[in-house]
Amino acid sequence: MVHSHVEKLISDAVSISFITDIWSSSVSQVSMLSLTAQWLDEDFALKKAVLHSQECCGSHTPVTISAAFEGMFEAWKIPKAKVHAVVRDNARNMAKATMEFGVKSLPCMAHTLQLAVNGGALSQRSIADALAVGRKVVGHFKHSSQAYSRLEDIQKELNMPVKKLQKDVTTRWNSSYYMMQSLVEQKRALSAYAADYELPATLIATQWGILEKMITLLDPFEQLTRDISSSVATAADVIPGVVSLTRLLTKSDEEQDKGVRTAKRTLLEAVSDRFSCVQGEPLYAIANIVDARYKDRYFDADKKEGARNMLLKVVEEMASGSDDQQGEAVSASADDPHKKARTGSPKLQDMYQEILEENELSERAATGETASQVHAYLGEATIFKECPFNYWRSNQARFPAISRVTAPCTSVDSERLFSAVAHVIDEKRNRIHCDNAEMLVFIQKNLPLTHKDK
The missing domain is CATH 3.30.420 (Nucleotidyltransferase; domain 5)
Structure with missing residues (x-):
C-alpha cells in the first residue's frame, strides 16, 4: 500500500x-x-x-x-x-x-560550509591547539562519571545551570562550535574544579580568549548551517546566504576582530573560493530569482543581468511547450530565514535586510518600463514574512510560467x-x-x- x-x-x-x-x-x-x-x-x-x-x-x-x-x-x-x-x-x-x-x-551546501570552516579557521595552529586542549578537558568528564558528578556539584554551588560539556566530531564543524560554547559557559565551574582536582590539560588565558572570539566569529556560520539544514530549505537559500555571510565577513570591527583577524580573513577567502561559482550556476540562479523573498536582489551587479536572462530563457522555452527545461525554475523554502536570523543571529539578518533595501529601490524604479511577465514580477517588492509557497499559490495565475519545482540545498x-x-x-x-x-x-x-x- x-x-x-x-x-x-x-x-x-x-x-x-x-x-x-x-x-x-x-x-x-x-x-x-x-x-x-x-x-x-x-x-x-x-x-x-x-x-x-x-x-x-x-x-x-x-x-x-x-x-x-x-x-x-x-x-x-x-x-x-x-x-x-x-x-x-x-x-x-x-x-x-x-x-x-x-x-x-x-x-551539499552544509558540506561545503564544513570544508570552508575547517580549512579557513579550525585548522589554524592556535585555534587547533585550543580545541585540542578543550577536547581533552571534555574527554576527562566524558570518561569519568565521578568527575561529572563533582562538576555538577560545583555548578550547583555557583548557582549555574547544570549542563554537560559537549564533545566535537570531525565530520561536523558546528560540533566544535558547540564544544567551544559549552566550555566557555562552564569556565567558572571548570576553573573551580581545576583548583581541587586534576585535569589532563587546562586552557590558558589566551586560549580562553581565542575560544570566546571564535564563538562570535563562527556564530553566523552556525546560524546559516541551521537555516539550510531545515527540511524545507531549498537551493533558493544558497546565494542569499553566501552573499550575506560574505558581506558580514568583510565588515571590520577592531575590538571584536582582535586576536582572530587571520581566522576571519582566511574564512572570507575560503567562503569566496568554495562558493565562487554559485551566482553563475543556473540551478542556483533561477532558484534564487523565482523565490519571492529574494528575486534578483542578492546578485552582484555584473551577474544580475545574466540571472534575468537565464529566467527569461526558461520562461520562453516553457511557454513554447519545451519539456526539456521544465525543471529549471526553482521555488523556495517554506521557512523564513529572516525570521530565523532574527532569533538566532541578528548580525546575519542585518546583512539579508541591508542587501534587500539597497536593491529594492532600483527595482521599483524600473517597474513602469516593462510589461513582460518576468519584469513585472521582478519589479514588485520582495515579500518578507510571507511563505514563498503561499505566494505562488496565490500568484500562479499572474505569473504562470515562473513558478515550478523545488530543489533542496543540502x-x-x-x-x-x-x-x-x-x-x-x-x-x-x-x-x-x-x-x-x-x-x-x-x-x-x-x-x-x-x-x-x-
Missing part, C-alpha cells in the same frame, strides 16, 4: 529533485546508498519520499554508483527528463557518478535517513539483511504520506 501510494505521487509529479548519500555502518561491514525525492504538488505543497536506502557493495566508484542510480530510477519508472537535480556531497566519486548517469547535480535529509538506518542496523541487529533494513526504513519514513494525503 505504501509503495503504490508513493509510486502514484511520483508519477503525478512534473519535475523531481533528489538527495543522495552513502553511509557505512559502524557495527557491520555494510554500506548503503540513499535516494530521497522532493517535489511540489499542484497546490504548491512540498512533498518528500524516501525511495531507496539500498546496499552499496564493493568499491564506491563512479561506475558502481552510476549503475546503482540506473537501477533505482528504473525501479520507479522515473525518466531522466523528469529529474530536476540531484543533491550530493562534494566527493569526486559522487560528482562524477551523477555526471556519468546524465543528470544535473548540486553539492543532503541533510539523507543524514537523517541514515540516523534511522543506524537504529535498525545496530549492535543487537548487526546481521540484519540490508533488504529488510531498507524495507523497514521505507515504511517508517513514507507511511505518514498515506495519512497526509487522505
Whole structure:
C-alpha cells in the first residue's frame, strides 16, 4: 500500500529533485546508498519520499554508483527528463557518478560550509591547539562519571545551570562550535574544579580568549548551517546566504576582530573560493530569482543581468511547450530565514535586510518600463514574512510560467535517513539483511504520506 501510494505521487509529479548519500555502518561491514525525492504538488505543497536506502557493495566508484542510480530510477519508472537535480556531497566519486548517469547535480551546501570552516579557521595552529586542549578537558568528564558528578556539584554551588560539556566530531564543524560554547559557559565551574582536582590539560588565558572570539566569529556560520539544514530549505537559500555571510565577513570591527583577524580573513577567502561559482550556476540562479523573498536582489551587479536572462530563457522555452527545461525554475523554502536570523543571529539578518533595501529601490524604479511577465514580477517588492509557497499559490495565475519545482540545498535529509538506518542496523541487529533494513526504513519514513494525503 505504501509503495503504490508513493509510486502514484511520483508519477503525478512534473519535475523531481533528489538527495543522495552513502553511509557505512559502524557495527557491520555494510554500506548503503540513499535516494530521497522532493517535489511540489499542484497546490504548491512540498512533498518528500524516501525511495531507496539500498546496499552499496564493493568499491564506491563512479561506475558502481552510476549503475546503482540506473537501477533505482528504473525501479520507479522515473525518466531522466523528469529529474530536476540531484543533491550530493562534494566527493569526486559522487560528482562524477551523477555526471556519468546524465543528470544535473548540486553539492551539499552544509558540506561545503564544513570544508570552508575547517580549512579557513579550525585548522589554524592556535585555534587547533585550543580545541585540542578543550577536547581533552571534555574527554576527562566524558570518561569519568565521578568527575561529572563533582562538576555538577560545583555548578550547583555557583548557582549555574547544570549542563554537560559537549564533545566535537570531525565530520561536523558546528560540533566544535558547540564544544567551544559549552566550555566557555562552564569556565567558572571548570576553573573551580581545576583548583581541587586534576585535569589532563587546562586552557590558558589566551586560549580562553581565542575560544570566546571564535564563538562570535563562527556564530553566523552556525546560524546559516541551521537555516539550510531545515527540511524545507531549498537551493533558493544558497546565494542569499553566501552573499550575506560574505558581506558580514568583510565588515571590520577592531575590538571584536582582535586576536582572530587571520581566522576571519582566511574564512572570507575560503567562503569566496568554495562558493565562487554559485551566482553563475543556473540551478542556483533561477532558484534564487523565482523565490519571492529574494528575486534578483542578492546578485552582484555584473551577474544580475545574466540571472534575468537565464529566467527569461526558461520562461520562453516553457511557454513554447519545451519539456526539456521544465525543471529549471526553482521555488523556495517554506521557512523564513529572516525570521530565523532574527532569533538566532541578528548580525546575519542585518546583512539579508541591508542587501534587500539597497536593491529594492532600483527595482521599483524600473517597474513602469516593462510589461513582460518576468519584469513585472521582478519589479514588485520582495515579500518578507510571507511563505514563498503561499505566494505562488496565490500568484500562479499572474505569473504562470515562473513558478515550478523545488530543489533542496543540502543532503541533510539523507543524514537523517541514515540516523534511522543506524537504529535498525545496530549492535543487537548487526546481521540484519540490508533488504529488510531498507524495507523497514521505507515504511517508517513514507507511511505518514498515506495519512497526509487522505
